[in-house]
Amino acid sequence: MIYSEKPHLYIFTGHFGSGKTEVAVNFAIDLKRRKPDANVALIDMDIINPFFRSADAADALEACGIRVETMLYANTNVDVPALTGKMGSVINDRETYVILDVGGDDLGAKACGYYANDIASRDHTFFFVLNPYRPFTKELADTSKIFREIEDATLLKINALLDNSNLLEFTDAATIAKGSRKVDEFAAKANLPVACRAVMSKNPEAVAAAKALFKDDELLVLDEYVKLLFSRDYN
Numbered sequence: 001m002i003y004s005e006k007p008h009l010y011i012f013t014g015h016f017g018s019g020k021t022e023v024a025v026n027f028a029i030d031l032k033r034r035k036p037d038a039n040v041a042l043i044d045m046d047i048i049n050p051f052f053r054s055a056d057a058a059d060a061l062e063a064c065g066i067r068v069e070t071m072l073y074a075n076t077n078v079d080v081p082a083l084t085g086k087m088g089s090v091i092n093d094r095e096t097y098v099i100l101d102v103g104g105d106d107l108g109a110k111a112c113g114y115y116a117n118d119i120a121s122r123d124h125t126f127f128f129v130l131n132p133y134r135p136f137t138k139e140l141a142d143t144s145k146i147f148r149e150i151e152d153a154t155l156l157k158i159n160a161l162l163d164n165s166n167l168l169e170f171t172d173a174a175t176i177a178k179g180s181r182k183v184d185e186f187a188a189k190a191n192l193p194v195a196c197r198a199v200m201s202k203n204p205e206a207v208a209a210a211k212a213l214f215k216d217d218e219l220l221v222l223d224e225y226v227k228l229l230f231s232r233d234y235n
Contacts, residue, residue: 014129173209
């Protein structure tokens with residue numbers, strides 16, 4: 001991964017099941033490892049999805065020296081998440097690398113839209129995390145629809161794609177090769193770069209396949225931090 005030399009803001013969005021939260025958490029931890037003296041903060045802005053939360057990884061993030069801001073009441077039995085006053089001050093902190101984990105549909109992305117002017121005023125990269133094996137992003141037309149809805153809701157322009165082609169434990173070399181071709185096809189349609197390819201560390205075959213296909217600085221090897229509260233059906 002190539003990280004900005006100066007404090008930068010990174011936004012991660014993607015449709016439900018794309019793996020955006022796991023990617024955002026790993027991105028923050030990898031950035032901090034590479035820049036141990038840097039101020040790094042992660043903000044969980046997913047107000048819609050109660051199943052995958054970067055708040056689940058708060059202990060691991062904080063152990064690395066990463067500040068974590070989550071929704072008010074997140075991960076409690078009073079589960080009506082809301083933005084907190086601290087989030088805006090973190091977003092506007094030009095001395096901090098800020099990672100935003102944003103809701104994966106137009107409703108969830110509206111939380112990011114609330115801060116659109118603040119985000120647009122500083123250097124930022126807006127990633128669309130794409131797993132072409134998920135039900136709602138298998139076809140280019142469906143992916144384009146979700147992509148446009150998220151842009152409209154956030155009031156910002158997505159400017160990079162992150163390839164997270166996987167079928168969890170069933171991921172193999174063919175899975176990565178086929179999925180990445182589909183991501184590249186969408187990238188060409190959207191006229192955007194594929195800035196990064198993600199692969200799970202717990203699957204050695206997948207890691208080996210990704211390393212054979214892509215350069216090391218293109219890869220983000222993911223450890224598992226986010227809780228999975230139900231099984232996924234890829235049929």
